[in-house]
Amino acid sequence: MIPSAYPSLTRMAERQIVAFPEHRAYLEKRFADTTPDGFAFAEEIAGKVLRIADTDLDRICEDYKWLSGIVLEEELHFRRTGRYRLSTFEEADHEVYSNRPFMTRYMNGLLATQLWWRNHTEILRFFRDRFVAGNPLGFRHLEIGPGHGLFLSLAAGTPNCRAAEGWDISDASIASTRAALKAMGFGPKIGLEKVNLFAAPDAQFDSICFSEVLEHLERPADALAVLLRLLAKNGRVFVNAPVNSPAPDHLYLFRAPEEVEQMVEAAGFAIEDRLFSPCTGATLERARKLKLSISAGVIARKP
Amino acid sequence: MDEDLKKLTGIVRDLFDEYEGPVTRALSARDVEQWDSLANVQFVVLVEQAFGVRFTSDQVGKFQNVGELLDAVAAKRSAKP
Numbered sequence: 001m002i003p004s005a006y007p008s009l010t011r012m013a014e015r016q017i018v019a020f021p022e023h024r025a026y027l028e029k030r031f032a033d034t035t036p037d038g039f040a041f042a043e044e045i046a047g048k049v050l051r052i053a054d055t056d057l058d059r060i061c062e063d064y065k066w067l068s069g070i071v072l073e074e075e076l077h078f079r080r081t082g083r084y085r086l087s088t089f090e091e092a093d094h095e096v097y098s099n100r101p102f103m104t105r106y107m108n109g110l111l112a113t114q115l116w117w118r119n120h121t122e123i124l125r126f127f128r129d130r131f132v133a134g135n136p137l138g139f140r141h142l143e144i145g146p147g148h149g150l151f152l153s154l155a156a157g158t159p160n161c162r163a164a165e166g167w168d169i170s171d172a173s174i175a176s177t178r179a180a181l182k183a184m185g186f187g188p189k190i191g192l193e194k195v196n197l198f199a200a201p202d203a204q205f206d207s208i209c210f211s212e213v214l215e216h217l218e219r220p221a222d223a224l225a226v227l228l229r230l231l232a233k234n235g236r237v238f239v240n241a242p243v244n245s246p247a248p249d250h251l252y253l254f255r256a257p258e259e260v261e262q263m264v265e266a267a268g269f270a271i272e273d274r275l276f277s278p279c280t281g282a283t284l285e286r287a288r289k290l291k292l293s294i295s296a297g298v299i300a301r302k303p
Numbered sequence: 304m305d306e307d308l309k310k311l312t313g314i315v316r317d318l319f320d321e322y323e324g325p326v327t328r329a330l331s332a333r334d335v336e337q338w339d340s341l342a343n344v345q346f347v348v349l350v351e352q353a354f355g356v357r358f359t360s361d362q363v364g365k366f367q368n369v370g371e372l373l374d375a376v377a378a379k380r381s382a383k384p
Contacts, residue, residue: 072364075344076348290318
């Protein structure tokens with residue numbers, strides 16, 4: 001399934017299959033048409049995940065299995081009703097964000113999806129190769145909702161990055177991101193602050209990452225307006241949001257990837273680039289036809 | 304071919320469009336590459352909608368093949384008042 005030249009990825013896949021043997025066929029499909037460049041990138045991410053996991057790799061693999069079950073339950077509701085199960089932040093806070101044991105397992109599972117869900121890995125790569133690589137020398141970077149820390153590590157790890165910080169509304173999430181960054185070799189230079197985006201301080205950044213946040217909001221367009229204010233002139237934003245992707249805390253349903261791009265444009269940004277990446281095993285055409293999950297990654301500039 | 308299997312065959316052909324083999328009661332996820340756990344949910348819900356039945360959440364992931372799914376449809380229909 002995975003060539004021996006990629007030991008971190010191989011180790012992770014082996015542990016995942018031990019924890020979730022019935023997932024073997026899916027993982028084989030996941031890597032079936034992976035190119036050498038794709039494997040090299042996945043190996044880099046697997047190395048980071050292994051450092052974050054440390055001695056908890058088996059728990060992360062177990063929590064990925066658990067998350068897969070949770071997603072199937074949400075998928076059943078979505079297929080029957082055409083809607084996500086929750087519609088308000090209050091509901092999501094009650095069921096997910098304030099439920100510490102649930103959140104821990106959820107975040108562990110999501111960490112593993114960065115490798116096992118093809119669209120997640122491809123969006124990470126798009127972020128590194130097309131967004132971070134296009135930022136100017138000395139860029140000041142902000143990520144809102146840095147979660148597992150992988151996006152933040154890819155931005156802060158480039159020599160062009162002068163300063164990087166992350167904002168989140170949850171102390172638990174900040175603690176988790178801090179531990180992940182430390183494990184990946186980043187010191188305290190990356191500031192992590194408890195900030196509500198809608199009460200953001202006056203600050204200016206050249207680069208903002210806003211990945212998998214829009215779908216958690218009741219009024220996502222309002223958040224994009226704040227991002228525009230936080231960016232310096234000619235600053236760039238990376239927005240990533242999933243389409244037709246039911247999850248326990250997803251509120252806003254994007255039904256097509258163009259809806260994400262149009263929302264970014266309507267907020268006043270000039271679109272530079274986009275990647276619409278379908279879920280494992282599907283072409284973009286099939287994902288559109290069957291309303292399967294698609295990650296919509298959009299790069300835009302403040303005019 | 305009985306009418307239920309004929310109707311279900313249409314769903315299989317539409318959803319699993321890379322599968323070109325026969326659709327029989329023995330057909331299972333092992334025979335169809337596109338039939339993974341996520342696609343199974345979509346498949347079962349399409350069957351629910353086509354036949355006007357509703358399975359329990361527990362049932363959805365446990366059908367071993369097309370025959371078991373058709374038997375469950377028949378059982379649901381006969382249980383209706």
